[in-house]
Amino acid sequence: MPRKYEPQEIEPRWQRRWEDDGLYVSTPRSDKPKYYALVMYPYTSGDLHVGHWYNFGVADAHARYKRMQGFNVLMPFGFDAFGLPAENAAIDSGVHPFTWTMRNIERMEQQTRTIGGVYDWSKEVATCLPEYYTWNQWLFLKFYERGLAYRAKAPVNWCPKDQTVLANEQVIDGRCERCETPVVRRDLEQWFFKITAYADELLDFSQIEWPERVETMQRNWIGRSEGVEFRISVDGRPDLEIPVYTRRVDTVFGITWVVLAPEHPLVDELTAPEQREAVRAYQEQARRQTEIERLATDKEKTGVPIGAFAINPANGERVPIWIADYVLLTYGTGAIMAVPASDERDFEFAQKFGLPIREVVCPGEAWGHDPSSGVHPELPEAYVAPGTMVNSAQFDGLPSPEGSERIADWFAERRIGRRTINYRLRDWLISRQRYWGTPIPMLYCERSCGVVPVPEEDLPVVLPEDAEFKPTGESPLATHASFVNATCPRCGGPATRETDTMDTFMDSSWYFLRYVDPKYDRPPGFDPDKAAYWMPVDQYMGGVEHAVMHLLYARFFIRVLRDLGLVNFSEPFTRLYNQGIILGPDGYRMSKSRGNVVNPDEYVQKMGADTVRCYLMFIGPWDAGGPWNTQGISGVHKFLNRVWTLATDLTPKPPLPSLGEGAGGEGQASAGGTMAFNEADARLRRALHQTIRDVTDDMDKFRFNTMLAKLMSLSNLMQDLQVSVSGEAWSEAVRALLLMLAPSAPHIAEELWTVELGLPYSIHAQAWPKWDPGLAAEDELT
């Protein structure tokens, strides 16, 4: 009686055996090319959900394929273990964040093991442990020494619910990335990393193969803009000048007013007494707005004149100065020239407040205008495209792009302006007013030394266990007296500690370096030799949600490490793949409130991990994601059952010499008759070698859905032909089928290979099958 396929029995058994044999423990070796496969480490949220399986299970299949192809694969695993939810859980339930986090890690680790992956658990990392965060602190000090970590008072994003500041990257549509509370502005002293120093370099993607859209998102985020910065003088105040930035210096003759951001430092100085009241009221109103309100593009323009006037350096004209919240303090110089004829926003503002509009770039033919006529019909809207310059003195008649260059030169000669480049990217704000994170290793000497870094030999600054972590708007550590009070390492006088903790994106910016040897206990926190062997990551796999956060920070971080002489490459992740999102059976994003959450453990118990892995691969292209179909999974399960039957139940036929009666023609087997062995063999062989060829190609290109479809077709054909093929052809096909299935369904493949067919353990140490182009070729082409 043939055995039944029982994944519940097979899977844990093989998982234990692989673990006991250390099958997936990776070490540097010179006889094989290295391949660092990496999945984005999960946050310690508590449970492994389907999305994790989609990432970790499918990524594992690809890594297994690379192993079989002869690569020395490193595929580590760890946990992103600091962060707000642990603290919030502690506040809600009274469990200490450490306890909560470690409990979740234990649980998630067990669940991850049920995937049956090649994850090398000897390399496991948890970022909340001192053995990890010590090196966050060490690296922070290096950044500080290099002038790349600095403290500044700046307007920052404040989440009123989470009671902490956020990096720009963590504000999505004006809301906190975590809790979606509208963010407000605050002026605070905070620690920043100087990512802007690397803005240009981060725009260079030539060393990496990433999805186009991620590159685009990063490019947009960095927002490089080339233009001219020039000074506008203030009427009656020879001591003052207003710097403005523009990309359209060709339009300077069209300036009809100047705008300052409401918070601009010159506003108080310049406001005329009679406007003081109105200005103050406007500033107050602007300050109270949330980011969402302020940045809404469909909002009506608002503003007030401050009663002062500016002199246009191009033509000496006197124009009014306004403040308006459509000008942002944090971009450019926080002040603009307004040219309503050539800018949509200024045009709208002019209409609202009845300000003059003067055409300086004639649209020409496009709008039926004639630049040389001297007649300029009223513009129905701002004309922003290039045209012919008019009303611009000596520059009249020039095409406007050329005019830009000429005026830029003219300003430069007169020393009132220069070409400059602006970025939208802001420096990375890394302070957090929360408990569960890495303490920033800085001290404030109360006597005379000011800001003093904690000496390296005093690291780590240990996060105290006993803190009151209710959010108050101030770091919880600030109320912990024995933590706060310290001694100045320079003068020995009293000092206080920095009580803010680091953004958790600090942790994720280098964890992949720590993985190469997580026990390494010397600076810089990772083994340089092992890192030199394994890095950079060959294939990074994870969600697209980190496109401008983690992925940008890590690229910055590694460049800094390179400049510190700690690594010798610039890009951490050579190739990136973003898998899609698995939706609930109803087609919506899974959420507890919707009640459409699929629990992978349930399906693992019912049908096995191999089935769940294969189903996730089969559902569609990996980058597309899609709804989990409760019924669809049975098709994949049936397929694995069929493979089981093919390999166990159907006894191979004895090899027979083909006698070739009537063979040679391409005739179909007649209905009800049997094919000659050699003809059936030929058909099976051809299909097999075509399958190997196609499956290999699909594997290389992450097309797991069609890869499995082809294995299904092959197994269907084998079933049809099993009564007519020779044992030899059959056996070749069964072995190759199992080898090709091994990455996707590692347990069943191992069981059939090792136990049922008695072939050498382990199938996962075998070479990927090769195809013979001659056998794969079609006999005839029409």
Add this chain to the structure above:
RNA sequence: GCCGGGGUGGCGAAACGGCAGACGCGGCCGACUUAAAAUCGGCUCCCCGUGAGGGGGUCGGGGUUCGAAUCCCCGCCUCGGCACCA
């Protein structure tokens, strides 16, 4: 508004410019079974036809080509990103 991805059966999806719908789900019919499950076999884009066969069909409209789901142009819809960044 700008920049990308996409639009193909009842559903998830396939298809070097060359037989549209592989593979799977669901559905229908049949075999096995006392019965059901499981398993196995057949059918399953639409229309006409018992059949062989014929006609139509890949969001809509044009175009290139011997030949277009695929390439080009216009439009519609949809998903994602960015968006008062001067």
